Amino acid sequence: MITHSNYTVEPWVLRESGINLDVLPQSESVFALSNGHVGWRGNLDEGEPHGLPGSYLNGVHELHPLPYAEAGYGYPESGQTVINVTNGKVFRLLVDDEPFDLRYGDVRSHERVLDLKTGLLHRTCEWVSPAGCAIRVRSTRLVSFSQRSIAAVRYEVEAVDADVRLVVQSELIANEQLPGSDGDPRAAVALESPLVSEEHYAHEGRLRLVHTTARSGLRVAAAADHGITGPDSTRTSSESGKDVGRVTITTHLQPGEVLRVDKAVAYGWSSTRSLPGVRDQVDAALAQAVSTGWDGLVREQRSYMDDFWSRADVEVEGDEEIQQAVRFALFHVLQAGARAEQRAVPAKGLTGSGYDGHSFWDTEMFVLPLLTYTAPHAVEEALRWRHSTLPAAQDRAEQLGLEGAAFPWRTIEGSECSAYWPAGTAAFHVNADIASAAVRYVSATGDERFEREIAVELLVETARLWRSLGHHDHHGVFHIDGVTGPDEYSAAMDDNTYTNLMARANLHDAADAAERHPRRAAELGVDDEESAAWRDAADAMNMPYNSELGVHEQHAGFTGHQVWDFAGTRPDQYPLLLHFPYFDLYRKQVVKQADLVLAMYTCGEQFDADQKARNFAYYEPLTVRDSSLSACVQSVMAAEVGHLRLAYDYLVEAALMDLEDKENNTRDGVHIASLAGTWMALVAGFGGMRHRGDKLEFTPKLPERLRRLAFKVHIFGRRLAVEIKATGATYTLLEGEPLTLKHCGEEITVTVSAPVERKLPSWTVHPAPLQPPGRAPSRDHEHDHEPA
Numbered sequence: 087m088i089t090h091s092n093y094t095v096e097p098w099v100l101r102e103s104g105i106n107l108d109v110l111p112q113s114e115s116v117f118a119l120s121n122g123h124v125g126w127r128g129n130l131d132e133g134e135p136h137g138l139p140g141s142y143l144n145g146v147h148e149l150h151p152l153p154y155a156e157a158g159y160g161y162p163e164s165g166q167t168v169i170n171v172t173n174g175k176v177f178r179l180l181v182d183d184e185p186f187d188l189r190y191g192d193v194r195s196h197e198r199v200l201d202l203k204t205g206l207l208h209r210t211c212e213w214v215s216p217a218g219c220a221i222r223v224r225s226t227r228l229v230s231f232s233q234r235s236i237a238a239v240r241y242e243v244e245a246v247d248a249d250v251r252l253v254v255q256s257e258l259i260a261n262e263q264l265p266g267s268d269g270d271p272r273a274a275v276a277l278e279s280p281l282v283s284e285e286h287y288a289h290e291g292r293l294r295l296v297h298t299t300a301r302s303g304l305r306v307a308a309a310a311d312h313g314i315t316g317p318d319s320t321r322t323s324s325e326s327g328k329d330v331g332r333v334t335i336t337t338h339l340q341p342g343e344v345l346r347v348d349k350a351v352a353y354g355w356s357s358t359r360s361l362p363g364v365r366d367q368v369d370a371a372l373a374q375a376v377s378t379g380w381d382g383l384v385r386e387q388r389s390y391m392d393d394f395w396s397r398a399d400v401e402v403e404g405d406e407e408i409q410q411a412v413r414f415a416l417f418h419v420l421q422a423g424a425r426a427e428q429r430a431v432p433a434k435g436l437t438g439s440g441y442d443g444h445s446f447w448d449t450e451m452f453v454l455p456l457l458t459y460t461a462p463h464a465v466e467e468a469l470r471w472r473h474s475t476l477p478a479a480q481d482r483a484e485q486l487g488l489e490g491a492a493f494p495w496r497t498i499e500g501s502e503c504s505a506y507w508p509a510g511t512a513a514f515h516v517n518a519d520i521a522s523a524a525v526r527y528v529s530a531t532g533d534e535r536f537e538r539e540i541a542v543e544l545l546v547e548t549a550r551l552w553r554s555l556g557h558h559d560h561h562g563v564f565h566i567d568g569v570t571g572p573d574e575y576s577a578a579m580d581d582n583t584y585t586n587l588m589a590r591a592n593l594h595d596a597a598d599a600a601e602r603h604p605r606r607a608a609e610l611g612v613d614d615e616e617s618a619a620w621r622d623a624a625d626a627m628n629m630p631y632n633s634e635l636g637v638h639e640q641h642a643g644f645t646g647h648q649v650w651d652f653a654g655t656r657p658d659q660y661p662l663l664l665h666f667p668y669f670d671l672y673r674k675q676v677v678k679q680a681d682l683v684l685a686m687y688t689c690g691e692q693f694d695a696d697q698k699a700r701n702f703a704y705y706e707p708l709t710v711r712d713s714s715l716s717a718c719v720q721s722v723m724a725a726e727v728g729h730l731r732l733a734y735d736y737l738v739e740a741a742l743m744d745l746e747d748k749e750n751n752t753r754d755g756v757h758i759a760s761l762a763g764t765w766m767a768l769v770a771g772f773g774g775m776r777h778r779g780d781k782l783e784f785t786p787k788l789p790e791r792l793r794r795l796a797f798k799v800h801i802f803g804r805r806l807a808v809e810i811k812a813t814g815a816t817y818t819l820l821e822g823e824p825l826t827l828k829h830c831g832e833e834i835t836v837t838v839s840a841p842v843e844r845k846l847p848s849w850t851v852h853p854a855p856l857q858p859p860g861r862a863p864s865r866d867h868e869h870d871h872e873p874a
Contacts, residue, residue: 092105097409098410099199099203103196109747110136111137112744112753114138115128115438118421118437119207121229121231121424122424122429122431123144123235123427124353125140125142125437126175127141128200130188131176131209132177132179132187133177133178139170139262139263140170140439141174142436142443143171144432146355147166147299147443147499149167150301153505160507161507162504162510164501165442166499167443168442169277170264171355172260173258173260174257174351176259177257178257179243180252180255181219184215186215193213194214194220196210196211196212202416203391205387208224209226210222211223211224212246221246222243222246223241224242225241226384230386230387231391232389233375234425236352236374241254244344245341251338251339252336252339253335256349258295258309258310258330261279261281261329264278280300281297281299281306282298283329284305285361288325288326291311293311293332293333294326295331302499306353307354307355307364307367307368308351308353309371310350311375312349313348313379314335314345316344319337322335350372350383352371352375354367397460397461397800399416399797400768400769400795401795403795408741411741412741412764418435418761419457419758419761420461420464421436422758423461423468424461426468428471430497431449431454433448433757433758434758437756438756439755440754442496442503444503446496447513447515449759450523451688452758452760453758454468455526455762456762458530459530459769460800465527468523469520469524469536469540473543475494478500478501480547482502488554489551490517490547490552491548492551493520494510495511495516508570508578509574512568515570515571515584517552518585518592521545521596522592524537524540530801532802538606542599542610543610545592545599546596546607546610546612552566552623553616555569562626564626564627565580566580566589567580569582571584571640571641573640574663574678575662575663575676576641576677577672579642579672582641582681583639587689590627591689594624596620597620597621629692637701638701639682640677640682647674650674661678663678677709678709678711678716679719680719683719687722687723691778698723702724702729706857708858710861711739714740714748714757717743718764718766719763719766720733721736721737721767721771725787729852730851735863737768739863743761744756744761772792772795773795773810780802781828782801782828785829786815786846795810804820804821804823804825805819805821806825807819813846814846815829815846816841817829818841819836819837819841830846
C-alpha cells in the first residue's frame with residue numbers, strides 16, 4: 087500500500103508497522119481524524135518530522151488576490167484557501183535532554199493503527215536515544231463525533247530498562263511553518279502566518295490562544311486542558327505567548343513506571359462573535375469535555391461508530407483489500423460530513439489542504455448519495471449550507487446576466503473563487519447537481535419540512551437559471567450552449583448531454599415541487615406561467631445523438647472532432663492538462679473523466695439498454711481518467727452493461743485511490759469523492775441499486791472475484807439489508823413497514839418477518855472495450871487473489 091509494504095490488510099483496521107519517512111505525508115492523510123468540523127492530520131505526536139502540518143476548522147480560510155494576465159468582466163476577484171489553524175496535538179518529549187525524534191537514535195518498533203470500528207488512532211513506539219536510554223511511547227487520539235468542538239489525546243511514556251528523566255511539553259501552536267508548494271496546481275496555496283494574535287493565556291494545566299485572520303476577518307480560538315498522572319516527582323508549569331501555549335511536565339521514571347497525559351482540546355471560530363464570545367465558547371466546550379473525561383469520550387466515540395456501522399457497513403467476501411478499503415472509505419466520508427453542520431464538505435475533507443480546501447460539485451453527486459442512505463442528517467446539513475449561500479449564487483447569476491442562482495464551481499464560503507472560467511463559471515451543471523441532491527434526500531427521507539423550507543427555493547432558483555441560460559430554436563428544441571460538463575477536457579461546448587439531462591430533471595422537479603407547495607412557490611414569485619415554461623423547456627431539451635455511429639454525443643459535435651493521438655502520448659505525459667495546452671484538449675476527442683457515461687448513471691431512464699452498451703463502448707477508448715472521479719462511475723456502468731471484470735478493475739482503482747496513492751497527491755489529503763465512489767461501485771454497480779422518486783430497484787451482478795456482497799441502506803423510513811451471492815440475492819427488512827421494490831424488474835414486497843430470496847438471471851457477456859494505450863485500470867491486484 088502507498089509505495090511500501092508497511093501497511094497490512096485487515097478487515098477493520100489500517101495498520102502501519104514500522105515507519106517510512108519517505109511516505110510520511112501520505113500516511114498523515116490516511117491517518118487523519120475529523121468529524122466534519124475539526125480535522126487533525128495524522129502527524130506524529132512530537133510534531134516533527136512531518137510532511138504537512140495540518141489542523142483545520144471547516145470554513146476557516148484566508149483570502150488572497152487571484153492573478154489574471156488580462157482582466158475580464160465577471161472574473162472572481164478573490165481566492166479562498168483553507169488555513170492551518172492552531173495545532174493542539176503536539177507533545178515535545180525530551181529523554182535525559184535528548185529530543186525524542188525518529189530520525190535519530192534507534193527505533194526498535196513503531197506501529198500506528200487506525201481502528202475503523204472505534205474511530206481511534208493508536209500509536210506505539212519503542213525507542214532508544216543516542217545516549218542509550220530506552221522508552222516506550224503510547225498514544226491514542228480522537229476527534230469527537232459526540233462533542234463536535236473537541237479533539238483529545240492520551241499520551242503515555244514508560245521507562246523500559248533504566249531510570250530516565252523526562253520533560254514533556256504539551257503545546258498549542260499557531261502559524262506553524264509549512265512546506266513550500268511543488269508547483270502542482272492541485273496543491274494548496276501556502277499562506278505564511280495567516281493568524282494574528284489577539285489573546286494568549288496559560289494557568290496550571292489550562293491553555294488558550296485566540297487569533298484572527300487578516301483578510302477574511304475570522305476569529306479562531308483554541309483551548310486545552312490536561313490531566314496528568316505520574317510519579318511523585320512529577321512537576322508542571324505553564325506559559326504562553328502570541329503563537330504558543332505550553333504546559334511543561336518534568337518527572338523521573340523508574341523502569342516500568344508511566345507518565346500519562348490526557349489532553350482535551352476545544353476549538354471555536356466565528357466571523358461575527360466578539361473575542362469574549364469565542365473565548366467563552368471554547369472554555370465551555372472544554373469544560374464539557376473535561377467533565378466527560380477521557381474514558382467517557384472514548385465510550386461516546388465507540389457508541390457513535392457502533393450506530394454508524396449498524397446502518398452503513400458493507401461486507402465483501404473474496405477480496406480482503408476491497409473489504410478493508412470500503413470500510414476505510416466509509417469512515418473517511420463519515421468524518422468529512424458527520425458534524426459539518428451547515429458547512430461545506432471539502433474535496434479533501436479536513437485531511438489536508440489539497441484543492442485549497444474547496445468544495446466542488448462532487449459533494450452533491452458522489453458524497454451525498456452515500457450519506458443519504460447511511461447518515462441522512464449529514465446530507466440535510468450540507469444542503470442547508472448550500473441554501474445559506476443562495477444570496478451569493480443569486481448575485482453571481484445577476485452579474486452574469488442570468489436569472490435565478492449560479493452556484494460556484496469551487497468555494498469555501500459560497501462565492502466563486504475559480505480563476506479559470508471555462509472550468510468554473512461555465513460548469514453550470516453544479517446547479518442541477520445541487521437540485522438533484524435535494525430531491526434525492528427528500529425522496530429517501532420523506533422530510534417534508536426540509537422540502538418546504540429549503541428544497542423548494544433551491545429548485546426554483548436553479549430552474550430559473552436554466553430557463554434563462556438556455557433557448558428554444560426555430561424548431562422549438564431547447565438548447566443550453568457554451569457550457570462545461572463534468573469532462574473538463576471539453577469546455578464551453580454546446581448542449582453537453584449530462585448538463586442538459588440534469589437540467590431537464592431539475593426543471594421538472596422544480597415544477598413538481600411548486601405544485602406540491604403552492605404557498606411557498608407563491609412566496610418565491612412562481613406562477614403557473616413560469617412553471618409551465620419550465621416543463622416546456624424540459625420536454626424540448628436537446629439530447630445530441632449521432633445516428634450514423636448509433637451513440638449519444640458528449641456534447642453537440644463531439645463525435646466529429648479529431649481523436650486525440652493516444653498512441654503518440656507517453657505515459658509520463660499524463661495527466662494531460664499538465665503537458666498540453668487546454669486549447670488542444672478542447673478540440674479533440676479525449677475525455678478527462680466520465681461525462682456521458684455519468685449521464686447514463688444519473689439519468690439512466692433516458693437511455694435504453696442497447697444505447698448504454700454502445701455509448702459505453704464508444705467512450706471507453708477515449709477516457710484517460712485524469713480525474714479521481716472517473717473510475718467509480720465507469721465501474722458502475724461497466725457492471726450495468728455486463729463487463730463485470732472491467733467493473734471490478736475500476737472498483738479496485740477507486741477503492742485504492744489513496745491507500746496506493748494512485749493520483750500521486752494523497753499527501754495533500756484523501757480523495758473524499760473517490761472514497762464515496764467505492765461504495766457507489768459496490769452498491770450501485772454490483773448491487774445494481776437505483777433510486778428515483780418512490781421507486782427502488784436492484785439488478786445485482788456479482789463478479790467472479792467476489793463470493794459475497796452485503797450492504798444496508800436506510801430509505802423511505804426503513805432499513806434494508808441486501809445480500810448477494812453467486813446463486814442469488816436476499817432482501818431483509820430490518821426495520822419499518824413493508825417495502826415494495828424491484829429485483830431485476832420483478833416487483834417484490836419485503837417485511838420484517840419475511841426476507842425475500844431471488845435468483846440472479848444469467849447475463850450475456852460481451853467483449854470489453856479497450857482503453858487508451860497505457861490507461862487501462864491496473865490489474866496488478868489480481869496477483870494477490872485467485873478468482874472465486
